[in-house]
Amino acid sequence: MWFRTIWNVEGGNVLGFSRLMRRYTSVNRSVIDMAAKDGELRVFVVSGEVSGDTIGSRLMSSLKKLSPIPVRFSGVGGTKMSSQGLDSVFPMEDIAVMGLLELLPHLIKLRVKLHETIEAALLFQPHVVVTVDSKGFSFRLLKQLRARYSQERIKIPSHFHYVAPSFWAWKGGEARLSGLAGFVDHVLCILPNEEEICRSNGLVATFVGHPILEDVCELNLDTSPHEWIIEGNSEIFRRDHAIPTGATIISLLPGSRLQEVTRMLSLFASTVELLKDSVPDLVPVIHVAANQHVKDYITEFINKWPVSAIMIPGGSLHQKYNAFSASSVALCASGTVALELQLARLPCVVAYRAHFLTEWIIRYKAKISYISLPNILLDSYIIPEALFQACTPAKLASLILNMLNDDGLQEKQIVAAEKVTGLLCALPRNIQNLEEPHRRLRLPHSTPSMIAASTILYHEKPS
Known part of the structure; x- marks a missing residue:
């Protein structure tokens, strides 16, 4: 046969x-x-x-x-x-x-x-x-x-x-x-x-x-590698979630593992609390990984948030990139998601916290200066990182405000994204x-x- x-x-x-x-x-x-x-x-x-x-x-x-x-x-x-x-x-x-x-x-x-x-x-x-x-x-x-x-x-x-x-x-x-x-x-x-x-x-x-490049193919985008960019539809996202035109949307990506999310989400919530007075009409959008334990945890936790937040379930590339397109900036846990944000040309801040002994071991054993892949690939501090004990709500809020108010910082990440996607082919x-x-x-x-x-x-x- x-x-x-x-x-x-x-x-x-x-x-x-x-x-x-x-x-x-x-x-x-x-x-x-x-x-x-x-x-x-x-x-x-x-x-x-x-x-x-x-x-x-x-x-x-x-x-x-x-x-x-x-x-x-x-x-x-x-x-x-x-x-x-x-x-x-x-x-x-x-x-x-x-x-x-x-x-x-x-x-x-x-x-x-x-x-x-x-x-x-x-x-x-x-x-x-x-x-x-x-x-x-x-x-x-x-x-x-x-x-x-x-x-x-x-x-x-x-x-x-x-x-x-x-x-x-x-x-x-x-x-x-x-x-x-x-x-x-x-x-x-x-x-x-x-x-x-x-x-x-x-x-x-x-x-x-890099597997992240398959997002481009899955969405049937016909572009050359150095032009790879995923432009979601911000208008559809705002319409579907009844978000006013003047509102500032921030995408929050706390990770994909429950252990990671329980640590990062509380930091993100406190960061939003600090931002709400400085950013009028702030709308946090929480991207939920396709992990049932994570989904259950975030669903329960979100009721305690200082401002009303929107949950985006994992699994739909269109919803994800529509949300990215509507967002002004993203705050994410360290991981592959930083590359997704590069594809979307969405400026971001990367955060990382772990058990204090784990952090000590990383400081002692690591031989690279960065934790996010775009920074590692370019060997440059393109994306702001808040790591270990420096990863506090105050620090994260400060980095996000700088990103929102400085067009030069945003443009620096957008220009770098083209180089990064080219390297991943x-x-x-x-x-x-x-x-x-x-x-x-x-x-x-x-x-x-x-x-x-x-x-x-x-x-x-x-x-």
Whole structure:
């Protein structure tokens, strides 16, 4: 059956068939070659947070589009991955924990979930295992899975990790990369510097481009990389929420994990309290991540706010970018959202707080001066950051007022955004190096998830 399927994909010609036969008789066989023998590609994919759920769902969609044989999924994910056909072993929120010391109260539960995930993977018998970000859980999973496969003398599937660990940001961190080669076959990198760093430490790696750029493609915007910008409809947003024309809207993005949101949202509420006298008709818009625990917490917390606030549920890109378009400035927790704001050309302030011991460790171990990706990529203090003990309502309110009242500061971020989005595109050679059936992919089809999917399908392991 799979011969007929591949015959159709290759165009039903003798040249295509002979090329496939040479592939099947080679010493190294790709993931799709080995899966074709079983008539299906089984992918075990794991994500532990909201951003990873989005990345995972887009990867799943791309695998289904590019694979010449049916694809079946198992693993751990959220609502978006479930919509692509994943029956999650348990709710993704069970492992959505961040921080260093913050992990301690959750260690027993995480160990139980790790065991459940390993057993589910062994039962599924995947051709490929893909972990998305969440390196603490992901690396333990891949390492213990490989040990179990070796112990039980089962053929080891290809192991991919999507989103390279940011060891480059830590003192002595790069040395830790070399240890990953023992249980990670291929790293899919999303930042331009990571591919070279991974390869210099003995890892097979590919820079596929940053997943945030797929927002442009999902909204069907036809622009070149250096012109990538998402212009939402501010009028629709104001109309739908009955917001007067003269009101000042501030987008608030407190994070995607409950642990993070409980810490940041109270700071944001106090900041709004300080701003309300200086900013007439202030309308805070709280963007809620697609995490049920987070949604429940914010819904209850919002009743205590000093001014009436609007909640925007996660999941709808149109609502998100319409809100961004209507906003004058954004206040966000450190994370990928800073890049979303760059796409929207919305000036922002980045905030970060954690347990005081976690903050002390970060201060001691970090070797970079910034925490937001745009600043890191440009090595410049483009976006104001309020970090650690300096992240107070008074400091945040001051930074926001400066941004609202200084057109020069706003313009500086808008100009920098073009450079940042350009840096996040996949390297031309990585697009040209796609397997032959996929070389025709061009924007908007040569998305990070499409490049990642092609890389996975044609990754070769020694027999």
